[in-house]
Amino acid sequence: MKLIKSLTILSLTAVLISSCGEAKKEEVVEEAVTVEEPVEVVETPNIVGVASANADFSTLVAAVGAAELVETLSGEGPFTVFAPTNAAFEKLPAGTVETLLKPESKDKLTAVLTYHVVSGKFEAAQVIEAINANNGKFEVATVQGGKITLSLENGNVVLTDANGGKATVAVADVAASNGVIHAIDTVVMPK
Template sequence: MKLIKSLTMLSLVGAMMASCGEKKNEETVDTAEELVEEAVVVEETPNIVGVASANADFSTLVAAVGAANLVETLSGEGPFTVFAPTNAAFDKLPAGTVESLLKPESKDKLTAVLTYHVVAGKFEAAAVIDAINSNNGKFEVTTVQGGKITLSLVGGNVVLTDANGGTATVVIADVAASNGVIHAIDSVVMPK
């Protein structure tokens, strides 16, 4: 009889331990699933305006985009390729040019200058270089402004030549954005 009581007690203790173990395993699985769900939060790449805003070297460009009311446009679906002048590029302009362009009465001219730096479509550096090489060393693109820019290679760097013969060199290529790509340039190019 003692043996039967002992076996019954052992069975009950085993059943209780097994059920506790199952509960613990279920809790562990739930906790692991929650951790995986939290870890799988995908960090989305910002759009062109967001990327430019996060980089201090583009603060003049960002201010100009705001003054021209182009934030919504450049935050749109795109895709866009932006040849983005750095602050140093804007500093090369004659004294007072940036200040003059940022005035409300210069909005149309500022919009023309900024959209002259934008091409519809996403063209990463490799595609730009292939297009230049496939077209006898020069490739002409039409900007969102409607003007043309000629792209070429000089010393392995992509160079933009504007409608007035002014040039700018790409200094940083392929800055990814959710709605396109940014190539930083060292001078401001100007439409006619």
């Protein structure tokens, strides 16, 4: 009888120990399972996308569309765009923008817009460094083929066009996936 009691106690102990071990295994498995949230990767839009998302560039975006330059400025680049704001376009003589947006003015509009574009990505620090390294003035070739002279006035980068007109960089280093945009306060004009 003692033997039966001993075997019964031993079997009960074995059952208890094995069931406790299984519970611990289940807990470990439950703790090891984690669910990760998906990470959203946000890509910086290209120059046209950045300009389109900013209400201050709506006139420029309309002009880029009328000149059929969307595909070009959406290309690989890199480009530096001295982008006139809506207020810059408003400084032009009355009717100028409307005339430039007409289909028969496409060549002139294209020339004006590409005069604001430089091949390569030049952030403000590089522009200022180039100006300082060249006795206060640095001339850049535009995609249009003309030249713009960059200088500093009161700590601001100033563009001087082929006709002597000036524009000041109001906002620098607006990042785009294919270059950089510097917002300017006046439209510069080629010869």
